[in-house]
Amino acid sequence: MASLVAVSGIRTATADTVPAPVSAAKSETRYFEGDYKVSLNLYSFNVNLNAWLKGRKGAPPIDTLQAIRFAKEAGFDAVDVTAYYIPGYDNNTMPTKPRDEIMQYAREIKELCRELGLEISGTGAQNDFADPDDAVRALDVERLKFWIDVAAEMGAPVMRVFSGVVPNDIDQLGWETIARNRIVPPLRELADYGAARGVRIGLQNHGDMTATADQTIQILRWVDSPNIGIIDDTGYFRPFRSTTGLGYDWYRDIAKVLPYSNNFQVKKKPAGAENDVLMDLDRLFTDVRLSAYRGYIPLELLWTKDEPTNPKGLTEPPYDQISEFLGKARASLARTKTEPFEAIDQSMGRYAASGELRGPAYAQLRNASAQAQHHFEHGRVDESVRKLRIFVQRLDATNRPSEISDNAQQTLSQQANALIRSLTDVFGPQGSAAG
Missing domain, CATH: 1.20.58 (Methane Monooxygenase Hydroxylase; Chain G, domain 1)
Structure with a gap:
């Protein structure tokens, strides 16, 4: 593979670090007709898990181990156990429970998955590396290192992280300056730390500082590490600083990051949960099969607060909705197996x-x-x-x-x-x- 484009003042990625796509004109192309392992991202139970963890009202509670058992009963191959649902997690501080207690819970998750025959496809934590405050970013690095340790204990192969929300000084400094000076250094540090712990880092496009495929790939190239890839989030590609993906060519961006992807987030709606446009799963999975991606296919359901089907208004967790989406995904994966x-x-x-x-x-x-x-x-x-x-x-x-x-x-x-x-x-x- 050829080296990537050099950028002044930043280490440039080479063939030995970040993988670059190979031109189809120079190699044979193959269509993957095998099976993908489908995973349940536990964020699909977010309001129910928070009802258990934080005592929030308005939704029937479910704990993390119950959610994992449901994934097995529903027919998933794996689970993505987001760190939010491990007691002791906090978005803004270091863990609120002792390390040993958190690690013990991670081992319980690992053992339950082993007993059930489920794999763990990944995990993730919240962060904001675009924040102008150096102390906030430094704390996020230390927090994520802790949760990388938890990922290693749990057996999660990938830790999902974010770039950060668009900061107030974006007009003054510009996207590139903020990305290179604030986002890239902590991602590189985490990639190195994760490599030592056997956990890969996945940068998730999220409609923020990584709104487009080009932005996400560029940050990856600047980080220049073999231990970081992209979480291909099918619901968050959009124009930079836009609140919606309507009218955007999200299929092109989803496909564009496939050569760099080490995990997925498959959503029902590609333009955002607040819109009615549904993902064409056959087109999505045909694109995936045309690529070299052979990892997990995690599914994640989102709802707007006013949707009639929002779990807050249901008498039980959204088991039926999750099972229905799994059925549609499996049917599409089966249809697209034929070249x-x-x-x-x-x-x-x-x-x-x-x-x-x-x-x-x-x-x-x-x-x-x-x-x-x-x-x-x-x-x-x-x-x-x-x-x-x-x-x-x-x-x-x-x-x-x-x-x-x-x-x-x-x-x-x-x-x-x-x-x-x-x-x-x-x-x-x-x-x-x-x-």
């Missing part, structure tokens, strides 16, 4: 057998599809996309009922256009690798 070119070929075969696709149209479409697949398998994604567009054009030009039915035409067009979108998501408009 897209093979899926198109299978559709053409079915329509040919039923007489809905025949004559010159069948031969021309099979030829265009085969050429597109050949180019893809040999790393020529731009040529593959071009051939797929020819495939769609021929579909549109074939209007003789004797050669193709409306149903066949519509289905094949949808399949081909979906593949074009995913190839463009992952490899860029011209077929070059994202990044």
Whole structure:
């Protein structure tokens, strides 16, 4: 892999540290048809867990071990045990309980997961490295080091951290100065500390100082450590300083950080919980399978306070909603296991057998599809996309009922256009690798 772009005054990442994506034009491309392990992020039970931890009213309580048992019963493969739900955690101070007591609880979590046959996909803690106060950032570093120790004790492979909210002096100093001078140094320190403890650091894009894929990747490059990656949060890519992702190409950003990702947060809504746009899971998971990502797929549900389905207004924790989302995710992962070119070929075969696709149209479409697949398998994604567009054009030009039915035409067009979108998501408009 080639070295990343040098930035004046900052160590530059090399092929031996932060992984850089490989150009599809220079390598073979493969589609992953295997299985991903699906994890439950316990933040999905946030109001219920806080009802237990903090005695908050308005939601039925559930404790962390109960939430883990539910994950097993629901059919998850793993859990993401956010540190918020370990007694003694505090967002702003060092732990409020003795170290030994917290470590004992971490061991209980680890042992319960072992007994249940669940894996621990990760954990996370809150921080704000963009805060102008040096003392606040220094305390956050020490806090996160403690919770990295807990992650190691618990057996969590990744510690999720944040960049920080956009500070009041952003207009005065600018994004780059704040990112390089405030955010990068503590992330580098934590990456080094985590490496010594066997815990990788995951920087989560969160609509703040890491609102876009480019911002998140740039910070990663400045940190320049092999022990830090990106938590690919599908619900928080948006224009910098925007309160919503509506109108933004979030699929492109989700795909763009895939070569750097060491974990995920899959949300129901890509533009933010306050909007009604739902994630196209088939497009998302096709993009993931086109990439080299082979890690966990953690799911996280969020609600706005006024939603009728908000757990605060329910008589029991949101078991049914979580199970429903898991079912949809598993169904999509199963659908997308079939390599897209093979899926198109299978559709053409079915329509040919039923007489809905025949004559010159069948031969021309099979030829265009085969050429597109050949180019893809040999790393020529731009040529593959071009051939797929020819495939769609021929579909549109074939209007003789004797050669193709409306149903066949519509289905094949949808399949081909979906593949074009995913190839463009992952490899860029011209077929070059994202990044």
